[in-house]
Amino acid sequence: MSGATPRVFSTRQYPCEACPLRPLKVFRDFEPEELTFISKFKKGELSVEKGSAVLVEGSHSAHLYTVLSGWGFRYKLLPDGRRQILNYILPGDLVGLQGSLMGEMQHSVEALSSMLLCVFERQNLTILYRNHPGLAYDLTWIAAREEQMLDENLLSVGRRNALERAAYLIAFLHGRAKSVELNGHRQVEIPVTQQHIADTLGLSLVHTNKTIRKLIDRGMIRWREGSCEILDAEGLAAISGWHGLPETKRPLM
Amino acid sequence: MSGATPRVFSTRQYPCEACPLRPLKVFRDFEPEELTFISKFKKGELSVEKGSAVLVEGSHSAHLYTVLSGWGFRYKLLPDGRRQILNYILPGDLVGLQGSLMGEMQHSVEALSSMLLCVFERQNLTILYRNHPGLAYDLTWIAAREEQMLDENLLSVGRRNALERAAYLIAFLHGRAKSVELNGHRQVEIPVTQQHIADTLGLSLVHTNKTIRKLIDRGMIRWREGSCEILDAEGLAAISGWHGLPETKRPLM
DNA sequence: CGACTGTTTGAACGCGTTCAACTGCGGTGG
DNA sequence: CCACCGCAGTTGAACGCGTTCAAACAGTCG
Numbered sequence: 001m002s003g004a005t006p007r008v009f010s011t012r013q014y015p016c017e018a019c020p021l022r023p024l025k026v027f028r029d030f031e032p033e034e035l036t037f038i039s040k041f042k043k044g045e046l047s048v049e050k051g052s053a054v055l056v057e058g059s060h061s062a063h064l065y066t067v068l069s070g071w072g073f074r075y076k077l078l079p080d081g082r083r084q085i086l087n088y089i090l091p092g093d094l095v096g097l098q099g100s101l102m103g104e105m106q107h108s109v110e111a112l113s114s115m116l117l118c119v120f121e122r123q124n125l126t127i128l129y130r131n132h133p134g135l136a137y138d139l140t141w142i143a144a145r146e147e148q149m150l151d152e153n154l155l156s157v158g159r160r161n162a163l164e165r166a167a168y169l170i171a172f173l174h175g176r177a178k179s180v181e182l183n184g185h186r187q188v189e190i191p192v193t194q195q196h197i198a199d200t201l202g203l204s205l206v207h208t209n210k211t212i213r214k215l216i217d218r219g220m221i222r223w224r225e226g227s228c229e230i231l232d233a234e235g236l237a238a239i240s241g242w243h244g245l246p247e248t249k250r251p252l253m
Numbered sequence: 254m255s256g257a258t259p260r261v262f263s264t265r266q267y268p269c270e271a272c273p274l275r276p277l278k279v280f281r282d283f284e285p286e287e288l289t290f291i292s293k294f295k296k297g298e299l300s301v302e303k304g305s306a307v308l309v310e311g312s313h314s315a316h317l318y319t320v321l322s323g324w325g326f327r328y329k330l331l332p333d334g335r336r337q338i339l340n341y342i343l344p345g346d347l348v349g350l351q352g353s354l355m356g357e358m359q360h361s362v363e364a365l366s367s368m369l370l371c372v373f374e375r376q377n378l379t380i381l382y383r384n385h386p387g388l389a390y391d392l393t394w395i396a397a398r399e400e401q402m403l404d405e406n407l408l409s410v411g412r413r414n415a416l417e418r419a420a421y422l423i424a425f426l427h428g429r430a431k432s433v434e435l436n437g438h439r440q441v442e443i444p445v446t447q448q449h450i451a452d453t454l455g456l457s458l459v460h461t462n463k464t465i466r467k468l469i470d471r472g473m474i475r476w477r478e479g480s481c482e483i484l485d486a487e488g489l490a491a492i493s494g495w496h497g498l499p500e501t502k503r504p505l506m
Numbered sequence: 507c508g509a510c511t512g513t514t515t516g517a518a519c520g521c522g523t524t525c526a527a528c529t530g531c532g533g534t535g536g
Numbered sequence: 537c538c539a540c541c542g543c544a545g546t547t548g549a550a551c552g553c554g555t556t557c558a559a560a561c562a563g564t565c566g
Contacts, residue, residue: 074404076404076405076408078408078412078413078494079494080494082412082413083412084407084408084411084412086404086407086408097393097397098397098400098401101390101393101394101397102394102397102398102401102499102501103501104499106401106404107404125390126386126390129386129387129389129390130386133379133382133383133386133389134382136382136386136389136390136393137354137378137379137382137389139393140350140354140389140392140393140396141354141355143393143396143397143400144350144351144354144355144396145355146400147351147396147399147400147403148351148355148359150400150403150404150407151327151329151339151359151360151403152329152359153407154337154339154403154406154407154410155329155331155337155339157407157410157411157455158337158410158452158453158454158455159331159335159336159337159455160331160335161553161554162553162554193511193512193513194512194513195512199411200411201411202410202411202412203554203555204554204555204556205512205513206514206515206554206555206556206557207553207554207555209513209514209515210514210515210554211554213514223513225511225512225513225562225563225564226511226512241331241332241333246355246357248355248356414521414522415521415522446543446544446545447544447545448544456522456523457522457523457524458544458545459522459523459524459525459546459547460521460522460523462545462546462547463522463546463547464522466546476545478530478531478543478544478545479543479544
């Protein structure tokens, strides 16, 4: 279910001043001194390949990460192996804040594609809180955003039926992906297998397959081996009764 | 489903210096200057009665609250009225942080019993972040804790069966209630109806009733009109395969 | 070529839903 | 005072959404 864990610290390829994400209009503008701090805060880059573990439940990680590129997901397991995917992780997202604050990781993170991560050291958080109240506020904001997404997910898994759930999830991921698309206006592709979808929706693989087929037959998505292409995001949102993501600017660490 | 909204700002009865919660051993010790700030930060007290709305989805609240006494819950609704309870709110918990940070509330909060709330003004958060990095850290910590609880809930609703879900939920609430019990060693009572349990677990009322009956028959809980008494918390945890709450100290705003 | 991953399909089963009806209790008003 | 209502809980029966079991196919990789 999760491959080996090869952690290669590459040399730093993206100085924060030339961050490819920061220019995107979803991210708020930062003050020069904030950027300077973040740049110092950043300790390097980590490249992980598809299927490998980024963080492991029960471990004490000394780092937290911002995703530069690639997709991942957070999940928890029950003792007998049942898996629940909690949320997905896209470029611009912060990973490992929970663990940094509370010590032990309570969930795991795995890469859905190859990923490039900015590495920050947990211990420097104290300095951040002491000297950069704006960034401290941002961290709380980021945690609150994750909470909002979980609220939505929980609503979905708890109260929507299979078709509504699938439609919501795909529309949701489509929205998130669009907001951090570098190359703009191409069809969005979600790099997941149907097993991932099943483990997110709380459904079996078989029934997930049959549900996805309905969405395909309605012309709303296209499915390729290991990825999902969205054709009709509004249609999906309509099925689930979902109103889309807020358009607020957000911070980027 | 939610009654009227009578909001009575009573005079301040509990100065922070004589806070009945703060002496509890679950809460971390605070520095004198932190207490002084919190005391100034606190603008009054709000008393709400059972069944009334504390916060409403879509509204822009100027306040955030710490629960002094009583129980409440956060929930979301689908357009057709299906309700999902996201989490419960107990004494010592902070309410409305999401809304304070992001503007519009994305969920509602309702009182399960009469509640007494400490009222803080949203706009003073800036001062907190600027002058009290320790408290700022605490706010992020509190948000991360909520995220952890949601993770657990999502795992439960997504991957546990009805009996496991019910057992987990009741054990979880038992643990939280115990940690903030003022009067110590009495049987914990959870002030919910079976409809609340159903809307938390993502089950129908009828099936929730039948599931709860199994727990009653096994001698693990007792049910009274509108409240649940826990008799065998370990038994419940065992059914669900849950390992209990962490024992870390936490902040109290 | 064989092994493996991801997807697909059919069929039987069963957990949980839905519909319906009834109980007990407390409050309310005629 | 009692009839009436509504809420919380309970129970039975039929139904159906989603699970489970089983088998098969396509594509990739060594």
